[in-house]
Amino acid sequence: xxxxxxxxxxxxxxVRGLALVLAxxxxxxxxxxQMGPASGAARDNTTTETIEDVPVxxxxxxxxxxxxxxxxxxxxxxxxxxxxxKSAKNLRDFTVYLDLTKAEIGTQRVKFQVRDISDKxxxxxxxxxxxxxxxxxxxxxxxxxxQFNKALLEDGYQAEEPVIKPKKVKIxxxxxxxxxxxxxxxxxERNEVIDRTFTQKASVSVLDQNLNKLNVQVEPAExxxxxxxxxxxxxxxxxxxxxxxxxxxxSIKNIEPAVREVVLYGRQSTLDKISxxxxxxxxxxxxxxxxxxxxxxxxxxxxxxxxxxxxxxxxTETKETRTIKNVPVNYTGLSNQYALDFLDPDNxxxxxxxxxxxxxxxxxxxxxxxxxxxxxxxxxxxxxxKIQAEGPDSIDWKLKRTTVKVKITAEG
Numbered sequence: 001x002x003x004x005x006x007x008x009x010x011x012x013x014x015v016r017g018l019a020l021v022l023a024x025x026x027x028x029x030x031x032x033x034q035m036g037p038a039s040g041a042a043r044d045n046t047t048t049e050t051i052e053d054v055p056v057x058x059x060x061x062x063x064x065x066x067x068x069x070x071x072x073x074x075x076x077x078x079x080x081x082x083x084x085x086k087s088a089k090n091l092r093d094f095t096v097y098l099d100l101t102k103a104e105i106g107t108q109r110v111k112f113q114v115r116d117i118s119d120k121x122x123x124x125x126x127x128x129x130x131x132x133x134x135x136x137x138x139x140x141x142x143x144x145x146x147q148f149n150k151a152l153l154e155d156g157y158q159a160e161e162p163v164i165k166p167k168k169v170k171i172x173x174x175x176x177x178x179x180x181x182x183x184x185x186x187x188x189e190r191n192e193v194i195d196r197t198f199t200q201k202a203s204v205s206v207l208d209q210n211l212n213k214l215n216v217q218v219e220p221a222e223x224x225x226x227x228x229x230x231x232x233x234x235x236x237x238x239x240x241x242x243x244x245x246x247x248x249x250x251s252i253k254n255i256e257p258a259v260r261e262v263v264l265y266g267r268q269s270t271l272d273k274i275s276x277x278x279x280x281x282x283x284x285x286x287x288x289x290x291x292x293x294x295x296x297x298x299x300x301x302x303x304x305x306x307x308x309x310x311x312x313x314x315x316t317e318t319k320e321t322r323t324i325k326n327v328p329v330n331y332t333g334l335s336n337q338y339a340l341d342f343l344d345p346d347n348x349x350x351x352x353x354x355x356x357x358x359x360x361x362x363x364x365x366x367x368x369x370x371x372x373x374x375x376x377x378x379x380x381x382x383x384x385x386k387i388q389a390e391g392p393d394s395i396d397w398k399l400k401r402t403t404v405k406v407k408i409t410a411e412g
Contacts, residue, residue: 047082049089050075056112060100060134066174068215069132070098074112080121088117096125103134135174142181143168144204144223148188153229154195156268160228169204169223173216180214183207186223195267196303199226231303234264234271238310244284251317251357252283258311262296270301279310290314317357319396324352327366329387329404333376337411340375343382344405350387356395368392373404382407 053073060067074096078085088094094117098110111129146162153159164186171178186202202225206214240255262277279294295309326349334340342348350371354364373385384405391397 045082046080047085048077048079049085050077051089051092054092054096057095057097058100059097060103062137064137065105066135066137066172066177067100067103067132068135068174068177069107070130071127075126076114077124077126078117078121079123080118084118084121088121098130098132100132100134103132105134105136107131107133133174133176135176137172138175138178139170139172140178140181141168141170142184142206145183145185146188146202146225146227147185148190148227152190152192152194154193154231154267156232157195158230159194160230163226163228165224165226166220170219171206171216172219173214177214177216180208181206181216182209183211186225188225188227194227194229195231197226197228199224201225231265232268232271234274235261236264236274237261237276239276239278240312241278241280242283243280244282246283246286246316249319250287251319252286252314253317253357254313254315255281255283256313256315258313259307262310263306264302265304265306266302270299274299277305279312281312281314283314286314286316288316290316317359319355319357320361321353321355322361322364323400324354324364324366324369324397325349327352327369327371329371329373331373331375331385331406333374334378334408338375338378338380338408339411341407341409342404343407345401348404350404351400352389352391352397353400354395354397360394364392364395369397371399373406375406375408378408380408380410 052075054076055073056071058067058070076094076096078088094114096112096114099113100110103110109129109131112125112127114123114125117123144164144167146164148159150159169184171181171184183206185205185207187205188200188202190198190200201222203222204218204220206216206218208214238257238260240257242252242255246252257279264271264274264277277296279296281292281294290313292312292314293309294312296305296307298305326347329342329348329350331340352369354361356364368391370390372388374388375383375385382405384403386403387399387401389399
């Protein structure tokens with residue numbers, strides 16, 4: 001049996017005959033599929049489908065005309081052999097169009113057409129036709145106005161003249177539509193409270209006198225909008241506050257700010273509570289005359305300050321140390337029945353080291369100090385008493401010793 005089959009397969013006439021049979025079967029199958037409703041089997045295989053939202057293509061002189069009124073999509077109803085209907089619905093490889101290549105300016109009713117679909121199918125379009133308006137294409141330049149909700153401004157804040165980039169846009173459309181333009185607005189959408197200058201993109205809307213949006217092309221479709229926001233302001237004096245201790249031997253003579261006042265911006269309720277602004281100047285590292293730039297710190301409720309920093313000039317003096325000798329120690333509170341004698345120091349005088357600038361120290365002498373000891377309640381004998389001292393605040397000073405030794409005796 002195998003040998004017989006092998007001989008058949010090797011015969012060129014057998015192979016040719018087999019190919020002919022297969023070709024006939026393929027032809028018959030294709031013929032049956034393409035048969036119309038002539039046969040009962042074909043009628044039984046007929047179906048109807050609605051293909052929704054089929055895009056509409058417009059054919060017209062786009063360079064010189066504008067067409068309005070045409071829908072973007074339509075529904076297409078196809079009827080016929082189920083396999084062809086299914087293929088059309090799934091592939092959607094046909095085109096629905098309006099031929100306006102010979103249309104005249106004005107309104108006219110034009111019927112939808114379809115192409116690239118099997119002629120074995122019955123096709124209808126909903127709607128069948130549409131009224132379109134063909135107009136001469138016009139491009140004009142318009143100035144953009146800004147619109148935003150000023151109610152969003154923080155209490156006391158004001159919006160100044162907006163800055164728009166670009167200030168003008170080009171609008172293209174039918175001549176009759178261009179003639180209807182009353183407003184070209186960029187609407188700034190904001191949701192949060194506005195308390196400072198901001199910049200953002202805004203879409204351009206083109207409206208007629210009844211605020212209806214017009215179907216036109218805008219170039220550019222968005223503009224950049226900057227709205228300067230001016231906050232409440234208050235001018236307050238500058239108060240210098242010295243912090244830290246200068247290096248040894250250095251005295252701060254003066255700290256002079258370059259400006260005496262600054263302008264604060266912020267909430268009105270916050271500004272009402274501020275009478276001055278404190279500028280801290282740390283002199284811990286100051287060793288001589290120096291100029292410093294001190295940034296101004298913003299408190300809660302303050303959004304800005306002018307200037308943002310203050311220059312201060314620090315003037316210094318060199319300190320020196322001197323000794324004021326033989327400053328007398330007086331005593332108080334001693335009962336009349338006793339006498340007091342100093343034992344150590346026996347002259348009842350002490351020395352004081354004073355530190356200050358030469359200019360100040362030249363006016364410092366023994367009379368600048370008042371030294372006392374309290375002898376109240378003391379009886380006969382030797383006592384060590386603490387010295388109580390008073391001296392000038394313009395210098396630093398220190399007693400060489402803080403106690404004296406005295407002897408109390410009865411009056412004779």
